[in-house]
Amino acid sequence: MIPLEYEKIASMIKENVSVLDLGCGRGDLLEYLTSTKHINGQGIEIKEEAVFACIEKGLTVFHSDIEKGLDAYPSNSFDYVLMYNSIQEIKNVDTIIKECFRIGKTLIVGFPNFAQISSRKSLLMGYTPITKHLPFTWFNSPNIRFFTIRDFENYARSRGLVIEWSFFFSAKKEIKFLPNLFAYTAIFAISKPQ
């Protein structure tokens, strides 16, 4: 099953663009975009087993920590930089996002929404939320940032970045009504003002 987010990202980018995927995991998204949009894709990934999976898919991957690996890329070398479900694991978000705009024109970010109603319910009941998109217990989660759709919009505004487009999803469909309350996940494309 192709995740809705993958299809949406593919529908929003042009054919043959270049994409750098930060925290590309096993390369599923890169592979999908390569087969659907013939992108020229590369990834950065820290887990050895995932790096192997990428190479076995024929992808170009840099076995590195996102926070240490970006200076290996020349300025203005990609159309898009992607951070799909990896931004919440990053320590120096501001620095990394600055680097993303040195390397690429547009940054596509996908993340789980911490303010989705079931998460709010959990917190109200006094528990750390565990959902399909935030599946970890507090003690084994790789996530170090917990934020919401509204948080991200405010962040982009505070840094003078332009939100080119955004989409929100429940488990099965796109959410348009009150996304910060009903969406499990969000994807944003942001860029620097011209």
Added chain:
Amino acid sequence: MNKKDIFRFDCLHLKSGKTLENIEIAYEVYGEPNADKSNGILLAHAFSGNAHAAKLTENDTAGWWDNMIGPDKAFDTKKYFVICSNVLGGCGGSSGPSSINPKTGKEYALDFPFITIEDMVEAQKKLIDHLGIKKLLCVAGGSMGGMQVLEWIRSHPNDIASAIPISTAAKHSPQQIAFNEVGRQAIMSDIDWNNGNYYQGNEPKTGLSLARMIGHITYMSDKSMETKFSRKLKDNKDVFTFNVGANPEFEVEGYLQYKGDAFVKRFDANSYLYMTKALDYFDVSGKNFTIKTKNKSLKFLVIAFKSDRLYPSYQTEKIARLLKLQGFDATYCEIKSTYGHDSFLLETEDETKLIKSFLRSVEKGGER
């Protein structure tokens, strides 16, 4: 068909400015060239390796990368034409200090000119031309072989479609030069070395063996030595003694002595000196690694091993960075292993996975 042969050519202009004449390069090939000879893969051997990368026949002696070369292996001889040659300056059948100098009829010894990694690669290039290969599908190798791969990338980017440097560095650090210098001093302080003129008399066995023992320590890791030897004692240990050549007491001593003795039987001490100097002077770091080609479809697979203390992974990673910064398509993978620098010869299962997929994507790229 697999075969071994010697390629002879008149002369080579060396980087030092000197010219070497009547050169012989020993090489082996595995598999068949295809019609347009576009399936050639050159493997560059490491310091103590030679042209014998794999068995030529089933009953042949083992090669240094047997598990990687053959039908359905990483370098699949059903698809690729695999070539491996002994380096210039070596002692595995190619011209080196132990070869006969045609001008004197005697071994060159120290009259052999200074050799660089660049010279080794130029000799390989002549062999590849001789075999009728216009463009190699890939050039691959680890350690000193990896340096030759880097030199191929730097000096012949239009003659290769891809490259796989493994466990290597763009330049030696002072620590690596230091290890080599201790090895050289061990050889040169052996009285039998005799300023390199030992071919008619006793070889500097003690010095060469000692150099090899030092080398082997750097090839292993703390962990692999613990696993292999721990503090185990040999059964045949002598009474506590300090005689040179006394039976070893600890297992690890026995191993080093065995490796030293075995090395002396197959390696030339002067080649050791020349080749370690070639390694130490090699430097394609920073701006020296500017790759002059318009061919941005070149593909690179750079592999390092975590426990490598001779060529720590940061050095190999830097190569991937240098390639990326020039806009090339470079994959980098650091494999977890406890075997130290020896990993690139031992972790063939992981290497096979990576190299097989990589070569498949190189072939695909070529069709595009």
